[in-house]
Each structure stands twice: as C-alpha cells, then as structure tokens.
Amino acid sequence: MTLTQQARTARAAGATGGRPPRGGTGMRRRQTLWAYAFLSPALVLFAVTVIYPMIRAFQYSLYRWPLGSAPKVFVGLQNYRQLITDDQTFHRSVWNTLYFTVVSVVPTVALALAVALLLNRPRLRARGVFRTIYFVPVVTSLVAVGYVWKALLEPTFGIVNTVLGWFGIPGPGWLGDPGWALNGIVLMSIWRDVGFYMVILLAGLQAIPREILEAATMDGAGPWQRFRRITLPLLNPSILLATVIGVIAGLQLFTQVYVMTGSAQQPAGGPLNSTRSAVLFIVQNAFGPLEMGYPSAAAFLLFILIMLVTLLQFRFVQRKFEY
Amino acid sequence: MPLHHRLASAATYVLLVAGSLVMLGPLLWMLAASFKSIPEILAFPPTLLPKSFDPRNYRQVFEQADFLRYFLNSTVIAAITVVSVLVTSSLAGYAFAKFTFPGRNVLFVLVLATLMIPFQVRVIPLYVLAGDLHLLNTYAGMVLPSLVDAFGIFLMRQFLTAVPSELIEVARVDGAGELRIFFRIVLPLAKPALSALAIFTLVSSWESFLWPLLVASSPDMYTLPLGLAQFAGRYLSRTDLQMAASTLTVIPLLVAFLIMQRRFIEGLATTGFK
Numbered sequence: 001m002t003l004t005q006q007a008r009t010a011r012a013a014g015a016t017g018g019r020p021p022r023g024g025t026g027m028r029r030r031q032t033l034w035a036y037a038f039l040s041p042a043l044v045l046f047a048v049t050v051i052y053p054m055i056r057a058f059q060y061s062l063y064r065w066p067l068g069s070a071p072k073v074f075v076g077l078q079n080y081r082q083l084i085t086d087d088q089t090f091h092r093s094v095w096n097t098l099y100f101t102v103v104s105v106v107p108t109v110a111l112a113l114a115v116a117l118l119l120n121r122p123r124l125r126a127r128g129v130f131r132t133i134y135f136v137p138v139v140t141s142l143v144a145v146g147y148v149w150k151a152l153l154e155p156t157f158g159i160v161n162t163v164l165g166w167f168g169i170p171g172p173g174w175l176g177d178p179g180w181a182l183n184g185i186v187l188m189s190i191w192r193d194v195g196f197y198m199v200i201l202l203a204g205l206q207a208i209p210r211e212i213l214e215a216a217t218m219d220g221a222g223p224w225q226r227f228r229r230i231t232l233p234l235l236n237p238s239i240l241l242a243t244v245i246g247v248i249a250g251l252q253l254f255t256q257v258y259v260m261t262g263s264a265q266q267p268a269g270g271p272l273n274s275t276r277s278a279v280l281f282i283v284q285n286a287f288g289p290l291e292m293g294y295p296s297a298a299a300f301l302l303f304i305l306i307m308l309v310t311l312l313q314f315r316f317v318q319r320k321f322e323y
Numbered sequence: 324m325p326l327h328h329r330l331a332s333a334a335t336y337v338l339l340v341a342g343s344l345v346m347l348g349p350l351l352w353m354l355a356a357s358f359k360s361i362p363e364i365l366a367f368p369p370t371l372l373p374k375s376f377d378p379r380n381y382r383q384v385f386e387q388a389d390f391l392r393y394f395l396n397s398t399v400i401a402a403i404t405v406v407s408v409l410v411t412s413s414l415a416g417y418a419f420a421k422f423t424f425p426g427r428n429v430l431f432v433l434v435l436a437t438l439m440i441p442f443q444v445r446v447i448p449l450y451v452l453a454g455d456l457h458l459l460n461t462y463a464g465m466v467l468p469s470l471v472d473a474f475g476i477f478l479m480r481q482f483l484t485a486v487p488s489e490l491i492e493v494a495r496v497d498g499a500g501e502l503r504i505f506f507r508i509v510l511p512l513a514k515p516a517l518s519a520l521a522i523f524t525l526v527s528s529w530e531s532f533l534w535p536l537l538v539a540s541s542p543d544m545y546t547l548p549l550g551l552a553q554f555a556g557r558y559l560s561r562t563d564l565q566m567a568a569s570t571l572t573v574i575p576l577l578v579a580f581l582i583m584q585r586r587f588i589e590g591l592a593t594t595g596f597k
Contacts, residue, residue: 028423034501035422039430042415045407045471049449050437056448067451115342118335132584133343139580139587140350142530143548144569147555148353151562157365159352191349199592252441255532255548264556279443279533286447287537299444306441 061297067290079297090298092273093281094305096182100277101250104186104193109242111190112197113235117227119198120205131202135195142192146259149188150175160187175260178274185256185275197242204238205231244313251306253277278302350573356566357381364562380567384554387564390571392543393550397575400465400535400546401528407470408524409517416479417509421491431480437473442533450537460540468534469527475520482516483509522583522590529576547572 061079065072083090115134119127137145152159153174161171174184208231216226254277261275262268267284269276276284278298286295356364357380358373384390418424419431449468458464486509494504510517535549545553551572555565580587 031422032424035418035424035427038414038418038422038505042411042434042471042476043430045411046434046437046473048452049468049470050440050445050473053445053448053452054440056451057444060447115339118339121332121335123332124335130339130343131588132581134346135584135588136350136577136580137346138591139526139576141548141551141569141572141576143532143551144353144572145349147551147565147569148349151356151364151566152349152352157367157369159348159369162367162369191345195346196592199588203592248441252443254443258532258536259552259555262556263559282443283446283533283537287450292447292451296444296447299441299447303441303444307439310439 057296057299060292061300063293065291065293065296067292072293075293079294080301082294083298083301089273089276090278090281093269093276093278094302096274096276097251097253097278097302100182100186100189100253101247103183104189105243105246105250108190108193108246109197109201109239112194112242113201113239115194115198116201116205117231119202122210131199134198137192137194138196140192142255143259145188145192146256149184149191150260153184153187175275176271178270178272181261181271181275185253185260188260189250189256193246197246200242200245201235201238204235208234240313240316244310247309247313248306251302251309252279254279254283278305353566353569353573356562357570359563361561361563364566378567380563381571384564384567384571387558388550388554388568389542390547390550390568393545393547394575396462396465396544397529397546397548399462401525403462403466404469404528405521405524407466408472408475409521411471412475412479412520413483413510413513413517414505415476416481416483417505419476419480420483420486421488421509434473434476438477442468446533446537449534453538459538460544462544464538465535465544465546469524469531472524475524478516478520479513482513486512518586519590522587526576526587526591547575 062074062076063072064075064079118124119130153161155161155171155173155176158171158174160174164171172180172183175181212230212234213226216230221229257275257277257280258268260268261270267288269280269284279302282295282298282302285298286292355371355373358376358378359370363370363373415434419427445468453459453464453467456464458467490508490512491504494508499507530548531546532548532552535546536552539545539549542550542553551568554568558564
C-alpha cells in the first residue's frame, strides 16, 4: 500500500463515508439491513474459508493430529519447541527462504529500476514495444518456465553454461549442485519478475515532473546527481512498494522449487535440502505423512515471520518519509 | 543533437535490445525446442532453428495427456473465481464505501487484517474441510479458497468511496430500490476497477498451483499448470515433449495479454499490492 493510499484510507475512514444519517431510526435501520445484505456473501465466505481455517490451524498446531483414524494427542507448544530448537530441516528451509527472498528481490528491483530508467528517457522510440517485451515473462506460466529454465541450466548442454563458456567462465552444476541449486532458482525468478517491478517503477518515474529535472540541469547538476538527489528520493514510495510485494511473494516460495527440483523418483527440495523452502517443508510434512499438527505449527511460525518482516518494512517506509 | 547525446541514445537502445533478447530468449528457445528432437536440443554448438517444423512432439503430447481438458478446467475454475470475487468484492466494497452502519469500521479492519494471512496457514485446514464436505477433486473444491478476496473488497471500497454520494441520493429520492441503484448506477461507474480486479484475479487463478496440486487427484480435473507438472514428471528426460507441453501451457494467457496489453499491465501493476 502506498502512502497516498494509506492517507486516502485514513481520510475515508474518518469521514462518515456514505450519506449522512437522517430521517430517523427507521431509515437508519433500513440502511443497516441493506449494508449487511450486501456484505453477507463476502462475510460468509470469509468465515468459512479464512477465519475458520485460521482457528483450526492454530488448534492443529497444539496437537499431534494424524489425518484419518489414529487418535489426536494434545501436546501444547511441543510442536513449536521442536521446530525452533531441534528440526534442522526446518531451520534449513527457513534459511533457504530468507536467502532466496533477499538474493532475488534486491537484484530484481535494481534491474527493474535500470530498465525503467532507460524506458523513461525522453524521445525514446518503441517504448511501448520494449515495455511489452519486458512484461511478457510475467504472464508466462511459472510451471512452464520452470521446466524451460531447468533445461537452460542443464550443466553440460544447457544454454546458460554454453554462454558462460563463450566468455571463458566455467559454469557451475546449477540444480544438481547443493551450493548452486537455489541460485539457479533465483536466476529464473529474477528473469520472470523484472517486468512486473519495471511497470510499477515506470509508473513512479512518470509521475516525477520533468520540469524539476530540467531545472536541476540548468543549475548544473550532472546525470548522477540528478538521479541521486531527485529521482531516487521521489521514487522511494514505488521502490518500497515493489520491495514489499517482492518480499511477501518471496517468503512464500514454492512452485519454482517443486517444479525445478522434484521428480517422480525424488521429492523436491534437494539436492541435500539446499532448495527446500518453508512452504515446501509445510506441504511435504503435511501431505506426505498426513500429519496436520506439526506442519500447522510450522505454518504459524512462517506467518509470524512474514508479519514481522512486513511490519518492519512499513516502519522503514514511515521513517523514510519524515524528512 | 550533440555527440554525447547521440552516444547515450545509442547506448540506451543497445542495452534495451540486449535485455529484450534475455527476456524473450528462454521463450523462443522453448518454442524452437518444442519442434526439435532430443539430439537436436542437445547439439553442440546449439542450433537456433529446428530442422523442420513438424509438430510431432505436439501430436505425442496430445496423445499422452488431454491438454484441451486441462485448458477447459483452468477456464472453468478461473471463470467461477473471477465472477465470485467481482460479485462479493463489489457488493461488500459498496457497503463499506456508501453505507453507515454499526460495526462498519471493525469489520473493515478485520477484512484488511486477513490480507496478512498467507495461504499456507489456511491450506491444511482447508484441505480437511474440503474433504469433510466431499469437495476433493471437484470444481467446487478447486475454487473454494479463492471465492472471496480481501484485496478485492479493499480495491472496490477505495474506488467507490470516490463516487459522489449525490448520485445515489438522487436515485433514492426518485424511489429507486437499493438493488436497482447498485446494478444500474454503482456497477457501471465501477467498471475500471472491476476490469483491473478481473484481470488480477484471472491471472492469480490461472497461475495457482499448490491448491490444485493437493485437491485434484484425477487427470480429468487437472488445470493447465498441474497437468503440465504431472506430464513433465512422467516424461522426465523428454525435454522435447516437455517443451511442447510447456508451450501449450504458456500460449493462452500470453495471447490474452497480447490482445489486451494495457488492461493487463494496469490490472497487474496498479492493483499489484499483494
């Protein structure tokens, strides 16, 4: 949510919103009835598909709860304790998730900014064509391009290592190498997401009045100074919006890992847990052994992590805007 | 134009074209590989174009897996989801924007708070619920988690708050019923927001993978991404067939995007906070 949006929300929430209540209690009661009638489909669906599952998930997380016939056992916070103190695989999956998020979001946003700056140059021809080309990967199926990149990253025959070879760089083993597998997934994710953030940042850039930049040029500011002192600060809300979206999506990493590292013979997440993400950990622990309790606790821990990171970012946004 | 401007301009184009090659390269490689044989795909140095455009890989894919059915399933699921999200979001957004009633602020904050709940917290109980309701491996089960969207409600409320209340007042004074006001006045005004939300919901639904993976157990319920993953899992070393199947999976949304580019970019990027 951008700050302007927040401000608008706050203003709208402060105002009485709809029509001023007049015409006495009959009118007001009628309004209340209609409002709830309009709200009811959404509220009923929320109750069934969000609130109820949320409460159940927390309940599960306090039990050993096998799906099916075996009886459930109340274990209190035991699941949480085990996850936090003992479970090496869970630790690794959380670390992988954080690593993926940082190592993919930062370059993606930086590259998207570079492309947006190039596309925002005055008198650029074919701007629309370039914008379309860079956006195309965003609308390609993640599963499909997962398989494409798996082939591109093939160590011996793959295009990526072939191209690296042209420059005399020996390519790594990518998805087969525990030290490189996650980086292969990062590479694919950067490729797929650049266009999305580019559009957000381009919208932000186009909102900066050209007069300000022209005035700065008149005053003798060079290109770097203009970028550093004017463009970047004014673009801050867009950059932070892009980062927040990217981080929330990154922390929920699943499909890429499932597609690029799994097969019929070998469950996803390898080699040697090097690509197992937190969501993959939850899914594999729930639907492999059909145990509801332990993975629910893991899901809650991930939820808390996402909330903390998001709140931290919004705190950062607010501080950034005090000058 | 002074020389250094011309140089900068040339550099801009060189960079943008180079970047475009990187963006389109993997997709063009996929398309070319979908017509190649395995030895052609592995050839060194790599070849650009296939020897022939014989669609034998595609023929084999269609023989082994019903991609038309997967496409149909994806379409049905996306259609139900989009309609449900548009209806629930516009109704609720309208109530939050234009009605005064007890509990309004509390409910709205609650709705916004659910935006913070990631899917994986809900997924295990939702799976159990779908099982209890006998919805596993059905369309109803496939759409269950995405029938309502807090973000959609938020978007519609923001948009409708800006609609002048006088329009609604005048209609009320003229004796128009509440439903009539909603359908005849509010909905037509909300078209831009509805279109953005529709595209956003369509793409999320089309892309969703985790839930179909858990719920759809028989091939006749597979969606496109799920059908592709199951197919590729069976033909692990057949990159030629995988690329043909991947191309089939990419095409529908890509075509829709190329036809309605502006709407797509607006729908995904301006509503893109999620």
